[in-house]
Amino acid sequence: MAVASQSVLKGTGIGQGVAVGPVARMSPPPAVPAEQSSTLTPEEETARVQEAIQTVAADLTARGQAAGGQAQEVLEAQVMMAQDPTVSEAVAAQVSAGTTGEYAVHAAFGEVAETLQALGGYLGERAADLHDVAIRVIAALRGEPAPGVPDPGHPFVLVAQDLAPADTALLDLDKVLALVTIEGGPTSHTAILARGKGITAVVGAKEAAGLNDGDEVIVDAASSEVVTNPSQEQKDRAAERIAQREAAQAAPITDGALADGTEVPLLANLGNPEHAAEAVELGAEGVGLFRTEFLFLSSDSAPSVAEQRQSYQQLLEAFPGKKVVVRALDAGADKPLPFLNDAEEENPALGLRGLRALLTNEEVLRDQLTALAEADRATEADLWVMAPMVSTVEETETFAKFAHQHGLKTAGVMVEVPSSALLAEQILATADFASIGTNDLTQYTMAADRLLGSVAGLQDPWHPAVLKLVREVGVAGTRTGKPVGVCGEAAADPLLAVVLVGLGVNSLSMAPAALADVRAELLHHTKEQAQAIAEAALTASTAAEALEAARAAAASHSTE
Amino acid sequence: MTATRTVSVGSSQGLHARPAKLFVEAAQGTGAQVTIAKGEKSVNAASILGVMSLGVDKGDEVTLTAEGEGAESALDTLEEFLVTDHDEA
Known part of the structure; x- marks a missing residue:
């Protein structure tokens, strides 16, 4: 079927990538087995199935070990499914009926x-x-090779119904230009893994079912589109963007800065010291948010000072001479810990959480600060500590006092509550720095639970109401001469990152995979231009208009 | 002997995905025959598919039942697991 006219297939883009290339469809699954009576006894059939399941489980386990990390965890869950008692009971019922x-x-x-x-x-x-x-087990029963990713011998855009973890884990990135799935949403494994590995992907593009092997397409994750039969001009433009992105990814890793040389340190968000090396490799100039929850979530009592110190030390050793911002335990009724607060609350997001919970359990906070101070003395990093979910000047004073008493010289607060943003100048009179958590700041500004799908439309950091609060903090930072950073997901959106800098933010912290895109975008704008782009976004009435206004303002000065 | 207990789930993702896997591993680790029920539906706690198909969300009440030697201590372990949040922040 040769479609002469162009069509644009809509899906959900993952990341900022773009790719051009020929489609290769995932090889069709083995033919559906017909319902027929077996010539073997039920015992013999059961044994065959068991053996096939073992083979598949071993294969998936091996793939998991080869892939490591998140992919491994996902594949291990698949192995559990293959060996699940619910399934073996259902298989046994079928086999005993003679199939x-x-x-x-x-x-x-x-x-x-x-x-x-x-x-x-x-x-x-x-x-x-x-x-x-199931398909893998059936293939194993028939002695056929495990179905998987096609190998047309040249780079291709992989189009699949939905990718299973076993496929995405071992994708050869030199061959796969992009992923397009017909099913699956932003929480599918394809999306999760594409995000983790930085693969250009558009998921849930229903009309991609009509694509055939060899069709040339543009996959544009930034605009959530797959364009069929692209014109030469469109391909040239895509190629230009690919080259820019490649240049950005391959560019010698420089410290984050604007076109006029204004420094904007680019830092990493980390949740575990084991990911520090990868962040350094991707050019993180330090850590802007180290979440300490991982130390606490799996235990029923707070970990000892010695245990904590060991983890903090491991983290700090990866960043000699660099800034590392550690956030004190952020828990509450929404992430209940038996030793902190496990009371039932009607509105956990508005309850005893963050610093509030720590101040009612001072021992937990003091132990954490003690461990941090010990780790700090044993290492060369520049350790900053901050308190989560601070809403008053008094809380700021109390936290700063505690931190300084424990010998920690730099103590700041997270600005996640509108009250803190509005009183940023008073808060920064006491705190050594502020770090804006845009996810929670958006949730509290818009009064929209960030975990609730029905109000997800309000959870958009581009909203001018959120941007105005960021500006309050930026202005306060400039007046007091104290640093203001952003460590929410907003910092990972390249254009929004420019807006944040225009609003007075002076460092950005994000998932390490996003560093290269943000680094490249910052280099296109001067401080003055960033301020003009921010101004344009601020005067918008809606999040969508703010994005449009920022795009237009950015386009008006980037003529090259 | 049979032990039974009703617990309110603390994990913010309920018993889906990773928390479900961890729960099933914990259930298998107790060595006891454990079932978990939400409302009318009761499943084998050692079955990840069974557990996921219950569709347990944060705050749901589930009933654990264990049979045999060590039933009480198995339930202690699993109750502890269920009230804790296992999701990454």
Whole structure:
């Protein structure tokens, strides 16, 4: 089918990438087994199925070990599904009715997948994982090779119904230009893994079902589109963007700065000291947010000073001479810890959480500060500590006093509550710095629970109401001469990062994978231009208009 | 002997994804025969699919039942697990 006219297929883009290339579709799954009686006994069929499941489990485990990290965890969950008692019971029921092992697996896994699909949402998306396991087991029963990613011998845009973790984990990035899935949403494994590995992807593009092997397409994650039959001009423009991005990714890693040389340190958000090396490799100039929750979440009592100190020391050793901002434990009724606050609250986001919870459990805070101070003395990094969810000047004073008493010289606060943004100047009179958490600041400004899908439309950091509060903090930072950073997801959006700098923010912290894009974008604008772009966004009435206004303002001065 | 207990789930993602996997591993680790029920539906706690299909969200009440030797201590372990948040911040 040669489609002469162009069409634009809409999906959900993951990341900022763009790619051009020929489509290769995921090889079709093995033919569906027919319902037929087995010539073997049920015991023999059961043994065959068990053996096939073991083979698949071993293969998935090996793939997981090869891939490591998040992919490994996902694959291990698939192995658990393959060996699940619910499934083996369903298989046994089929086999004892006299069917072949192939059909029994097909029917039994299908039954369970249907149950998951009916539940929808996250569980519905797990049905794809189960379907993938079934196909692999059927292929193993037939002695066929495991189905997987196609290999047309040249780079390609992989188009699939939805990718299973086993496929995405081992994608050869030299061959795969981009991923397009027909099903799956922003929480599918394809999306999660694409984000983690920085692969250009558009997921849930329903009309991509009509694409054929060899069709040339542009996959534009930034605009969530797949363009078929692209014109030469469109391809040239995409190629230009690809070159710019490649240049950005391959550019010698420089310290974050604007076009006029204004320094904007680019820092990493980390949740575990084990990820420090990767952040350094991607050019993080330090750590802007180190979440300490991982130390606490799996224990029923607070970890000892010695245990904490060891983790902090591991982190600080990765950044000699660099700034490392550690956030004190951020927990509360929404992330209950038995030793902190496990009271039932009607509105956990508005309850005893963040610094409020720590101040009612001073021992936990003091232990953490003691461990941090010990780690600081043993290492060369420049350690800053900050308190989560501060809403008053008094809280700021108390936290700064505690931190200084423990020998920590730089103590700041996170600005996540509008009251702190509005009183930023008074807060910065006491605090040594402020770090804006845009996710929570948006939640509290818009009065929209960030975990609630029904109000997700309000959770947009481009909203001018949020930007105005950021400006308050930026202005206060300039007046008091104290540093103001941003460590929310907003900092990872390249254009929004420029807006934040224009509003007076002087460092940006983000997931390490986003550093290169932001570094490149900052280099296109001077301080004055960033301020003009920010001004344009501030005068908008809606989040969408703010984005449009910022784009227009950025385009008006970037003529090169 | 049979032990039974009703628990309110603390994990902010409920028993989906990673918390579900961790729960099933914990249930398998107790060595006891454990079922978990939400409302009318009861499943084998050692089955990740069963557990996920319950669709347990944060704050839901679930009932754990264990059979055999060590049933009480198995439930202690699992109750502890369920009230804790296992999601990354």
